[in-house]
């Protein structure tokens with residue numbers, strides 16, 4: 368302020384009392400009030416309570432979903448909706464879409480649409496298109512659209528790593544046998560199948576046979592321990 372001309376009024380000139388508050392002071396007051404209202408609205412949304420403006424409460428910031436967030440309160444929420452493009456979506460998918468996209472949106476994050484396209488025999492272009500349409504129709508925009516098939520080599524390597532760490536095994540049970548092993552009212556307690564305890568070497572050899580097409584679909588599968 369050293370070079371201010373002497374006739375310049377001081378920057379924070381107090382308003383003359385007789386004229387009431389200056390325009391500047393009024394503006395300041397208004398800004399303050401707006402900031403306060405915004406803060407209160409945020410606070411209300413955070414607690415899952417409706418704000419004073421009767422905005423509906425954010426369903427993703429209360430109950431079970433709030434608990435999910437609190438478990439790992441990351442700064443950048445990143446979710447994905449991973450449909451298999453082998454048919455049209457049904458009403459149940461609306462829930463998965465809304466929870467994945469809505470949750471990310473609520474917490475200022477993003478959600479990818481990831482096509483789980485690892486079964487080319489059953490996939491058709493019209494299913495890819497229809498799924499994209501459905502997501503958009505529900506009012507969401509994917510951050511990125513990705514394809515699992517692009518990462519097939521990496522997925523394969525990770526699968527071998529799981530086998531090496533004894534976290535996965537190749538199983539030749541039928542669908543019915545697998546279902547029974549899961550236990551339940553009619554099947555008794557959960558149980559492992561006879562393939563569960565195979566050696567790492569045996570599993571790797573069999574898994575590579577799967578990769579090389581030595582089994583037909585349904586004759587072998589990689590299961591997590």
Ligand SMILES: [Zn+2]
Pocket residue numbers: 537538539540560561562563
């Ligand atoms: Zn088995």
